[in-house]
Structures are given as C-alpha cells and as structure tokens.
Amino acid sequence: xxRLENVDKVYRTERVETLALQNxxxxxxxxxxxxxMGPSGCGxxxxxxxxxxxxxxSSGTLALDGESVGKSGDKKLAKVRNEKLGFVxxxxxxxxxxxxxxxxxxxLLYRKMGGAERRRLALAALDRVGxxxxxHHFPTQLSGGQQQRVAIARAIVGRPRVLLADEPTGNLDSQxxxxxxxxxxxxxxxxxxxxxxxxxxxxxxxxTSRIVRLFDGRQVA
Amino acid sequence: MKTQLKLAxxxxxxxxxxxxxxxxxxxxxxxxxxVATAVLDNVYSPRAPESKFDRALLVxxxxxxxxxxxxxxxxxxxxxxxxxxxxxxxxxASIFSEARQTRMYVGNGRIDTIxxxxxxxxxxxxxxxxxxxxxxxxxEDDAGAHVAVITDKLRQKLFGNAPAVGKMIELEGxxxxxxxxxxxxxxxxxxxxxxxxxxxxxxxxxxxxEAFTGDxxxxxLARSRADMPRLKRDFASxxxxxxxxxxxxxxxxVAGLDTPFEASARGMFAGTxxxxxxxxxxxxxxxxxxxxxMTLPALNLITLNLSRTxxxxxxxxxxxxxGAPRRALMSQFVFxxxxxxxxxxxxxxxxxxxxxxxxxxxxxxxxxxxxxxxxIFGYGMLIAVFFGIFSGVYPAWRMxxxxxxxxxxxxxx
Numbered sequence: 001x002x003r004l005e006n007v008d009k010v011y012r013t014e015r016v017e018t019l020a021l022q023n024x025x026x027x028x029x030x031x032x033x034x035x036x037m038g039p040s041g042c043g044x045x046x047x048x049x050x051x052x053x054x055x056x057x058s059s060g061t062l063a064l065d066g067e068s069v070g071k072s073g074d075k076k077l078a079k080v081r082n083e084k085l086g087f088v089x090x091x092x093x094x095x096x097x098x099x100x101x102x103x104x105x106x107x108l109l110y111r112k113m114g115g116a117e118r119r120r121l122a123l124a125a126l127d128r129v130g131x132x133x134x135x136h137h138f139p140t141q142l143s144g145g146q147q148q149r150v151a152i153a154r155a156i157v158g159r160p161r162v163l164l165a166d167e168p169t170g171n172l173d174s175q176x177x178x179x180x181x182x183x184x185x186x187x188x189x190x191x192x193x194x195x196x197x198x199x200x201x202x203x204x205x206x207x208t209s210r211i212v213r214l215f216d217g218r219q220v221a
Numbered sequence: 222m223k224t225q226l227k228l229a230x231x232x233x234x235x236x237x238x239x240x241x242x243x244x245x246x247x248x249x250x251x252x253x254x255x256v257a258t259a260v261l262d263n264v265y266s267p268r269a270p271e272s273k274f275d276r277a278l279l280v281x282x283x284x285x286x287x288x289x290x291x292x293x294x295x296x297x298x299x300x301x302x303x304x305x306x307x308x309x310x311x312x313x314a315s316i317f318s319e320a321r322q323t324r325m326y327v328g329n330g331r332i333d334t335i336x337x338x339x340x341x342x343x344x345x346x347x348x349x350x351x352x353x354x355x356x357x358x359x360x361e362d363d364a365g366a367h368v369a370v371i372t373d374k375l376r377q378k379l380f381g382n383a384p385a386v387g388k389m390i391e392l393e394g395x396x397x398x399x400x401x402x403x404x405x406x407x408x409x410x411x412x413x414x415x416x417x418x419x420x421x422x423x424x425x426x427x428x429x430x431e432a433f434t435g436d437x438x439x440x441x442l443a444r445s446r447a448d449m450p451r452l453k454r455d456f457a458s459x460x461x462x463x464x465x466x467x468x469x470x471x472x473x474x475v476a477g478l479d480t481p482f483e484a485s486a487r488g489m490f491a492g493t494x495x496x497x498x499x500x501x502x503x504x505x506x507x508x509x510x511x512x513x514x515m516t517l518p519a520l521n522l523i524t525l526n527l528s529r530t531x532x533x534x535x536x537x538x539x540x541x542x543x544g545a546p547r548r549a550l551m552s553q554f555v556f557x558x559x560x561x562x563x564x565x566x567x568x569x570x571x572x573x574x575x576x577x578x579x580x581x582x583x584x585x586x587x588x589x590x591x592x593x594x595x596x597i598f599g600y601g602m603l604i605a606v607f608f609g610i611f612s613g614v615y616p617a618w619r620m621x622x623x624x625x626x627x628x629x630x631x632x633x634x
Contacts, residue, residue, distance in 0.1 A: 054625045055624075055626050078541070081542060094539075102224065110543070
C-alpha cells in the first residue's frame, strides 16, 4: 500500500543543511496499523508528512498503491490526498468558523458531489464517531476528545484507504486517548483502513501491529 | 458556493475590525466612483429632451487638413446641408446653431440668456414636453417666421406666472412671437440646451447658407440603433470624397457621425494627434483614472489580506491536506474578497444615493438631476467585482502557495 525506498529528506537554508530523514525504507501493507516512535526531533512527523504527500522527499521514491507519487504536481497530489488519504492531527486543526458538520464536509468539497450527498456522508461519519448530537456546534463548544472525534470523522468521511494520525492522543487525557484509540482500531478492523500513527505513548504503540522506530532521522527498528 | 459564501460571511463576522476597515475603504471608493458614474451617465445617457439620442449621431466639428495647416471648426450650414441632411434611410436630420449668449431687456432690467437657432426637424429629434403651445415647423423656418420657443424659467423672468404663448419678445433687435414653452434643459445636453429657440431662417443675413464652416452642428436620427454603424460608414465614405473649402490649402476633410460621447471626445482632442482615436483615448483615460483611484484602497486591502494569512494558516494547511488544489484555494480566497467588496459596493451604492440626493437638493448645476438607476448599480457592482479580483488575487495566490506543513504548524514561510 505504502512503499518508501531510500528516502532522504534534507531541509536547506542559505547557510545550513539539515538531514531530517536518511535512507528510509518502509513497506506498509493494506490493512496494517503501524506506529512510528522516537524522541522529539527524530523525524517522525517529517516521515508522516512525506507519506501524506504534504512534503516531497529530497531523494528516493515514494509509492502509494503501486504508483510513484513522491514528485507529482500539485493537482495530482491534491487528488491523491483527497481520494486515498485521511489526516488526524494532534491539535485537531478544525476550522473555528465552521460548524462540526461543515468541518467534516471539507474533504468532500473537492470532489464532484452534490450538497445533499455531502451532508449525508458527513452525518454518517459523525454518527460513526458518536457525535451525531453535536453536528451544529462549533469546535470551541466541544471538549478536546470531542474535537478529535470530529477530526477523525473529517478524516474518514471520504473513505480513504490510509489514515495518517500525528499524535492523535497527544493533547488528550488517558481516558479520551483510549476512546480515540478504540475508534482507530474499529476503523482498522471493520474497514480494513491502513493506519500510520505517530505517537510518543508506548501503551498505544503496543496496541498496533508494528512499531517503526526512528532516531536522528534514521530507521532503527 | 453556498458553503463558501457561508464561510466568507462568518470570516467577516468574526473579524469585525478588519471588516469595518475594509468595508470603509471599499465603500468610500465606490461612493466616489458611483457618483462620478452617475454624473457621466447623466451627461451621456439618453434622457429628456434627448431621449432618442441613443440612436442619434452628431457632427459637431470638422477638421480640414492640408500639408501646411489644419483647421478645426464647427461645420457650416452649407456643409451640413450637403452631407448630413441628405443622408439616406434615416428617420430625420437636423441643423442647429451653437448655443449663443444673448441679452434681453425687460423694463430697466437685463436678462442674459442662451439662444439657439434650429430648423423644424430639430423638434422631431429632440423630444421636448411642451408646457404651452407648440414647436415651429420646417415651413415656418423656410419662411423665416419670427416665432420662438422659450423655457419655463425664462417665461417666469419675462412674464411672471402668466402664460407666454402669443406674447412678443425682442431679441437682437427683432420681435418674435412666443409659440411654445418647454421645461428648462441642463447645460450638459449637447443638442438641447438653450433658453430660447428660433428658426434659422430668422437670421438677418442669409450668408450662412453658403458657409462651409461656421457655428452650426448637425444631428442625424437613425431608424434604429442597428442602423448606426452603416450610417457612420456612409458618412465616412462621403467625407473621403468631400472637397475642402479651400482645395489649395487643404487636401482632406476629417469629420464623423458621432455618438454624444464620441462627439465630446473629438471636441476635447481637437487639434491633437489623438483626434482620430479620441473616443478610445477618452474611454481609456476614464478607465485609467478609475483604476488609479482604486489602486490605493486596493493596496490597503491587499496588505490587510496578507496580514490575515497567518491567522488562516491552519485552515489552509487542513484544506491542502484534504485535497484542495491551489486553484480551488485561490478561488475560495478571491471569492471571499469579492463578497466583501460587493458588500462594500452595496453600502457604497446606498451612500452614493444619499450623496446624489444631497447634490440634487443643493442644485450645484442648474437643471441637472442626477439619479442612481439600475444601470449605475450595475456599473457599481461591476467595479466592485473588479476591485475584489484586483485586490484579492495576489493575497489568494500567496495563501494558496503556502507549504501545507508550515501552514499546519501555524507558520507562513
């Protein structure tokens, strides 16, 4: 499903060159739920951003579904992100001006789809994360756990095959974290959604099928 | 579209100070532009008594060009009779003199007034409402009948509130019988403006009949607007064959059948190298002035929009992550900008309506009544949309190009 071969990521400024990732080789199969761990600054989020096509590798190849996409143009990348990928962020990144249901509809705005169908899918996604009763609330009216559930509903509303979660429980207490993990496991189990999760939490990482460990930009396990 | 509109309105509602500053700048700019448009519309749009002038073509000046000299003057009666009155397939053609200031004496008082001499067809082309009496006919012009039409304002000065028809007035040493009274006309009406109208045939000397140049103008009323290009072409080909008044000095005549706008443009640029392209040059100047006038508030709006990029970085990052291509983001931000400028346009229109009421109330220009109609509202909205695009594209382009990773971190590098 996801394949990285000899991937490097270098950040360059006028004076400094920083090697963020070095020679990463990774294969993630359809339906796997893996976690990426490592100390702060080791390149976990950079790796997730590369897999999520939010950033391009400096060298090496990146393929999704057997198709090389690492250096595609904006339009192609946007289409792949929209159809195949879903994102869950540590700080939720909900649009404060929009209601819960409008937030969840965002990925569908970039598909050819009528408003009624969009609304139906968004409500179904919210129902799935247990927030059917909060659809017209604004993000600031929800707890952290509820906001993260909205973010998950937004990530899955377009039925992506891959869910990329960047420390999804990082801003939540342990009980809420457990609830979020339960939802993610449900998606992985019931929909065969491939999940790549960055986490600092050993407890949650151990619940996944494989742990990829990074240190100073290198893959150590 | 509905979602975009909803978001745009919410963004405006949330950032009240930004919204106020933006709307203030936009609405003030559009207020000035709409008042200016209302003035131009008043001057150039067909309205009584020139209500048929959407199909009228004027000859206000002719230029005779030779190797040594160029002479630009009003056409004379002979020129107009030969080349304008004889235009084929038209509804009517008329010759009228320049509006000329003259004096009348009533008792011990003096009245400065404006006299125009016209033929009979003039009254078929200009659509006056007669408050009293009637216009004079072509037969009366041909016979040199001493009859006159005056305005209601002049009637008030001459006769108070009494009816004027049948009364005699003295004008440049001749006596005329008033046969009609019409409402006063604004100075901006090229063909209709005057206080007194009298037949051309009442002029003391008949030498004007032979004059190639002089102080007359001509107007042709086309049967329909669709006929106007043909008439212009016909007249242009007549001018190619026309003989200048002095063939030794001049080799060709340049004149056109012009719409009121084209005619005034030709008048403004008479004697300059832009004369042949005068309507285009005047239109270009007006558009340039409007664009320059919009530039400062547009720059202000661009700066405000750019400063908001940071605030919206997270949203941009999210939209990109979920599949928004740059083009979609650009159109969203430009759309938001258009929403605010159109709102500013509506406010500007309401303010302009108030300003125009005030201008009319103060009567700075006699007999001119400005108004804001659907056409001016349309122009205003067009200006607002242009303004929205003009000030929205660059910030939108910057926002749409944000790196999604940086944007999600809340940065704009």
